Amino acid sequence: MPHDASELARRLAREAEAVCRHYLSNGKREGRYWLVGDVHNTPGRSLFVRLQDSPKGPAGKWTDAATSEHGDLLDIIRQSLGLRDFREVAEEARRFLNLPRTEPQPVSKPVRPRVAIGSQEAARRLFAISGPIEGTIVETYLRHRGIAHVYHGSNLRFQPRCYYRPDEHLPTETWPAMIACVTNLDGQITGVHRTWLDPDGFDRIRLGKAPIDTPRRAMGDLLGNAVRFGPADDDVLVAGEGIETMLSLRCVVPTLSMASALSANHLAAMSLSSSLRRLYIARDADAAGDTVQALLSQRAESSGIEAIPLSPRSGDFNEDLHVFGLDALRATLRIQLVPEDVDRFLLPSTTLG
Known part of the structure; x- marks a missing residue:
């Protein structure tokens, strides 16, 4: 047969x-x-x-x-x-x-274990099956946030049908999503961050995020790790909370390595490379931003790393970019970066736009 x-x-x-x-x-x-x-x-x-x-x-x-x-x-x-x-x-x-097997198998084949929901392996698989963001709703979402030039170094991807479960009692939904990989200092993927997006367009209240209760979620091993834009072992680094915050800064300093820790608590606990000599802390303008700046500065300085705060004019640097524009953000950074980093990283105003 x-x-x-x-x-x-x-x-x-x-x-x-x-x-x-x-x-x-x-x-x-x-x-x-x-x-x-x-x-x-x-x-x-x-x-x-x-x-x-x-x-x-x-x-x-x-x-x-x-x-x-x-x-x-x-x-x-x-x-x-x-x-x-x-x-x-x-x-x-x-x-x-109920057909016979083609070959006798005296020992039954073990069942392949399921990947645990929220595990590092599940995160790696999700990132692997996602595609480039170019020409997708992810670019549209970021453009509405003021980020016209997305210097992400392939660490952002697009998943057109990313699972979202409101809670354990409700059925799973699917929404398009921006997928960001979380890596350790060795570049290994330890988790992903998902931002579910609204396929029907930009909304001023949700700013393009999907109309669900929690449009941002992370999974995998986050503690000490981050979404990184640029090498993890560079000598100068900017660290902050949100992905959009760091992408906003990259619009004017695209060659300066950055790390998004995704939350204030994770930013305070982020691992620092042994090659790092100067750390800029892109703080949010709130009480949590004050606390994380103090904690991370203390950790950095105890390791012989110079720690310098970067403060936005409004709530965060993405808000600054969206409200005031590229030239204003460039001016804000110019007076807060040390002179040698201005010369090394800051794009001249003639290249902005």
Whole structure:
């Protein structure tokens, strides 16, 4: 009996509804179709699987209306279980169909462990399956924040359908998102930060973020690590809280290495490279900013690192850029950077715009 992919797909198609009930259990039948959120068994109605042969196509074929992805039931098995090797997919299909294995296996194959939600491995996978931000809603979002030139060094990516779960009792949603990788001093990815975005446009209240309760979340190992723009082992570094804050500063000092620790507490605990000789602390203008400046300055100076605060005119440097513009931000930095760093890093006003 042939066991190639086409034969397995045909045999699965004869039992299309049973396959869907088993691997896409969060969906339901409606007429001649099985409806579910996506191939990962997310609740919803975006993906539809044809359950019977019809003039529109054979049973077992599916299409995701949100992404235009399509395939057969072997693809459903592969993606719903996170399998990579076709041998694993075929084995699982044969098991479902109660077909004999092609080779005797006296020892059962261990089940591949699931990646824990929020783990470093889950963070790495999310970053790996995300794409460039150029030409996407991420660039639009940042442009509305005043950041026209995004000097991110490939540490920002775009994920068009990033999972968002409001809480453990509500179904998972998907929204487009800006994905930023969190790395340690050795450049290893330890986590990611997600900013879910509104695909319907810019809103003055949410500033382009998705209309959900918590449009910003991080996962993985964050303590001591940061979203980095530029080398982690440079001799001069600017460290601050928000991603947009650091990207705003990069608009006028694009070759100066920066690190976004994502919160005041994480900024105070951020690891400092042994090669660092001067640390600029891009503080937010609030009580937490005062505290973190004192704590991080003390840590830096105890390690022989010069610590210099950078203070915005308003709440933070992204607000400064958005409200006052590039030339004003450049003027603010010019009087706060040490002279040698002005000459080394600060873009002349003729190049701004």
